[in-house]
Amino acid sequence: MVGSQTISLRLKKTRQSTSEIRYVNVSKSRPIDGDRLSRVLDAGIRPLNSMLRRASTSKQTRIVTGSNNEKIIMSSCGDVSYPETLIHEFVWNNSENYPNHIALECGINGKKYTFAQAKDATSYIGRSLRNMGLKTGDVVALVAPNFPDTILSCLGISSGGFIVTTINPMYTAEEMMIQLLRANAKAIITSTSIASTVFAAKRACLSHKTPFIVIDDKIGSMPDGSIPFSDLITRGKSLPPVNLNRTCDDIVALPFSSGTTGLPKGVMLRHRNLVSNIMMVQTSIDVFQFPTSTFQDVIPAVLPFFHIYGMNALMFPRLSFGAKIITIPKFVPETFIDILDKNKVTALFCVPPIILFLTASPLVKKHHFHHVHLILCGAAPLAEMDVNRFYEKYNIDSQICEFRQGYGLTETSPVNFIGTGRKYSSIGQNIASCQVRLVDVMTKKDISTSGQTGELWIKGPHVMKGYLNDEDATKNTLTQDGWLKTGDIAYFDEDFDFYITDRLKELIKVKGFQVPPAELEALLRMHPDVEEAAVIGIPHERYGEVPKAFIVVKENKKPTEDDIKDFIKGKVSEYKQLRGGITFVDNIPKNSSGKILRAKMK
Structure with missing residues (x-):
């Protein structure tokens, strides 16, 4: 199982009301503007936690008793509804309302795609992959740093009816080979800067006929026999649209766990998992607004897209709500600062080392954060003293630029908890439709008293289907009734804010x-x-x-x-x-x- 991640989110003070958001929380009976909903919502709305829908979310009744006498801690945000659709359809559903806004921009060479161009490109990519002979449900390995074409590849794979397995581009050929074999990859998309390593892995374990597609990142050369990524878009324009026979319960992503607690395992994530988690977060905290003629969120994306945090906490959700994503293939201080200099960045998705850099570097100045209304720090805990150092150095108002911490797992697509920002050591409260249990490590009995520690168990529509071809690991992690054992030790306080104390192992x-x-x-x-x-x-x-x-x-x-x-x-x-x-x-x-x-x- 992948290690736990802290996911941080902040609610912007001034934004559109929830009724203006195009994806609405139907279960809370908010007004629906029919003009703002397209065929994505026609795919069907699935209410969650129907058996527990009547449970009160007041402090006194946040803990309810399940059918097996388990003590279930319900979300104060109640249930969420979400469209039963495919992730690429969900991402582009509102893009027709801002087709000429920039969706993707390369932070290195400035290459740009508008939302209209990006949406069309992903469709063309899917068509071209089909034309190469790939079949529905085939796995395509995506091994590339953060580029606009990396995002297009990911969504293009989905639009073609395939499954994407994302591979760390920093892997050795041997490490890549292991994942290629376990995932049974039928095609590979990579970039020129790492193509030689990826090609060596492909040659060692896959058929020579396996399509090898290469993004030209202007570093390195195109291996003989490879297919230029740009050809997928060019050729796809003349190919017929893909007639998809896929549902939201089909697998779309196969990220592998980090291997910190054993051999890497393929995590089978369905379209439903990804879409529901985006809406679970959005319903719990109205984080971002859609772009207007005068405003658009601008986010530098240095978090690796192969990781679930970069994929479904940054890439998919932010595109879904119309943000401009500036891709950064590798964290280089000068590059990162240059992007802060040249753009009105509104949000930062970080890991603790980046926060420490921002605080320590003499090159970073207060004006770099002039438009930033949220800083999201994830993947590992961020200490309160580190946050305070940042505020003190730049004399920034914490009410304007606020940190939020939370908690997620690859196995849960990934977000489970979001904090209020007032308790830095807390991961916050469970988000809408995320049910929680604490189970005593020794007695295996449920804990319903604040301050007592136990293993954190999670249940909801965002929980993975299981581990690829690993029935034992799946059974050890998922119970028969759908509870995921996180392996993390936690407790909650009198406000039902949760705290992770450590990994069980x-x-x-x-x-x-x-x-x-x-x-x-x-x-x-x-x-x-x-x-x-x-x-x-x-x-x-x-x-x-x-x-x-x-x-x-x-x-x-x-x-x-x-x-x-x-x-x-x-x-x-x-x-x-x-x-x-x-x-x-x-x-x-x-x-x-x-x-x-x-x-x-x-």
């Missing part, structure tokens, strides 16, 4: 006591000489396990091991002390979304 067991690494890491980062920290458990003959810290020190600082240990003493219980020692390192190993790879430190 990452908890350090010291003399029978549970020690969350995240707690010690946050404490270590408070030391004036510490830049980054990671904590793992190592075997101990007497105690079972003891905590060991890996520390990156700040420039020109030279703390000793005793300095760090003395700093910890008195701040935590005796069994949480760093008996495993301290190792000073140059960097902490992390995956592409910023999550600490603890397995590599053991």
